[in-house]
Amino acid sequence: MTITPAQVRSALLARREIAIIDVRDEAPFAAAHPLFAAQIPLARIAVEAPWRLPRKDVTIAVYDDGEGLAGQAVAQLRELGFTRVEELEGGLGGWRAAGYELFEDVNSYSKAFGELVEHRRGTPSLPAGDVQALIDEKADIAILDARRFEEYATMSIPTGRSVPGAELVLRAPVAAPDPDTTIIVNCAGRTRSIIGAQSLINAGLPNRVFALRNGTIGWTLAGQHLEHGRQESIEVGDGVDEARARAREVAYRAGVRRIDAGQLADLEAESHRTLYRFDVRQPDVYAAGHLSGFRNAPGGQLVQETDHFAPVRGARIVLADDLGPRADMTASWLAQLGWDVLVLEGGFDGDLATGSDGAPPPRGPEGRYKRPYEGTDNPAAAMQAYLDWEYGLVAQLERDGTHGFFVI
Structure with missing residues (x-):
């Protein structure tokens, strides 16, 4: 057939x-x-x-x-x-x-969506040279790296600290408690910088917020030095309630619905629908205690690599997070990506599973596509070609016509 x-x-x-x-x-x-x-x-x-x-x-x-x-x-x-x-x-x-x-x-459709967000919201960004000048003059800035911690440790912007994407609304106020501090969000290329910066803007943080234009690729193409082996991260502070309120309001604007354990059981019983259940916290927190049946997909990566975590387009997605803001912010983006997404209320006060989620072992290097934004040994022409490709994604989405994305 x-x-x-x-x-x-x-x-x-x-x-x-x-x-x-x-x-x-x-x-x-x-x-x-x-x-x-x-x-x-x-x-x-x-x-x-x-x-x-x-x-x-x-x-x-x-x-x-x-x-x-x-x-x-x-x-x-x-x-x-x-x-x-x-x-x-x-x-x-x-x-x-x-x-x-x-x-x-x-991860093409997540990247295309990031370009659409910037196109429609005008997400502010700064080029590498301007950020370097701010670092040199010791300006009041906080550079927050929205990638996975391992990526950040491999190569990072000088003075940058690790705050993976879904953690930003929780941890950025700790990194920049003074509203006069300018926050700059970076990744390796464009998508997580744009989504991270726009997350903070959507959540109404009082700081000025920018994406680092073109991430570490743009930094490298500008001939500027990247640091290696940094280990600086930001912990969750005392402002969880405020972060929760901000994130819930964003999720509400995106049309995200909330369910309890009983309603989740009803969804699980619907055998005619695919249901993905993701815990969007960081791997170490997930391993220490999580809801049975929920897989680990840190929120920023779930938005960046949705095709990997949830290849069934049209499926339902339920997100869990013991504090709340990570699930709400992640859900807000998945909803805009056209997913039927819900956030589970509570559930972490009972018995929790520990350890890994049992995901298949990672792939080896064979057959793998070398990303132009990995490392600094890629030819400049390849890095520039990658950026040029990303710039054209908004027009390509329009030609394709199947995406169903919207931007709040």
């Missing part, structure tokens, strides 16, 4: 559940794929598919680009118990022949 590109597109437009799975290695996937495609290489299907596709009767459209992988993947998925697996008619070439848009890189 096959499914046509037009049928896949119709499912996306109607917001019916569908997983579009590219079974090539990551490098060819990064060269061209449909907007909402997720990548699971053929060699990883047995390991990743049961984890990433939790409902066995969800519609799955599998494709390659003529390499002969898709048929093998369909057979493997059926052996794993998936009952509605179909090969995309014509593969990637069929999608292209239908006149539908193809996107590059990885």
Whole structure:
């Protein structure tokens, strides 16, 4: 059985559940794929598919680009118990022949959404040279790195401190308690800088807030020095109640709904819908105690890598967080990304599970696409080409027409 590109597109437009799975290695996937495609290489299907596709009767459209992988993947998925697996008619070439848009890189729709946010909200940013000048003159600034801590420790902006994206509303007031302090949010490229800065603006922090334009790529292209091995982070302070109120208001504006444990049980009983349950706290906090059945997806990365954590477009997502602001801010962005997302109220006062969530082991380097924003040894031309690609994503979203994003 096959499914046509037009049928896949119709499912996306109607917001019916569908997983579009590219079974090539990551490098060819990064060269061209449909907007909402997720990548699971053929060699990883047995390991990743049961984890990433939790409902066995969800519609799955599998494709390659003529390499002969898709048929093998369909057979493997059926052996794993998936009952509605179909090969995309014509593969990637069929999608292209239908006149539908193809996107590059990885986590493409999250990155495209970040560009749309900046385009529609005019998220303020500062170029690398201006930020360096502020550092040199010892201006009253706080540079907050919104990436994962490991990325921050690998390379960071001088004086920068680690505050992963979903933690910003909680921890930025600790880093910059004086409202006259200017906050600058950075990442490696653009998306997490934009989303992080706009999160603080949406939450109504009194500080002036900027994204570092083009992140560490822009810093490197400007010929400026990056630091390595920094270990500075910001702890949660006393302002949790204020952060909670700010984040809830943002979530409300984005249309996020709240549920209790009983309502969650009702959703879990609906076997005709895919349900993802994510605890959006940092891995060490999650491991110390979490709700059974909830997987760990730190909020900033969940927004950045939604296609990895939740490849079933049209599924429901429930978020949990013992303090609240991380779930509310993450949910606000997922709602704007077109997801049916809810926040679980409470639940952390009972028995909690500990340890990891049992996610499949990470992939090795084989078949991996080297990101232009990783490290400082990439050719300048590759880094600039990556930025140029990101600048064009807003127009590409409009041509594609399936995204359903909105920006509050």
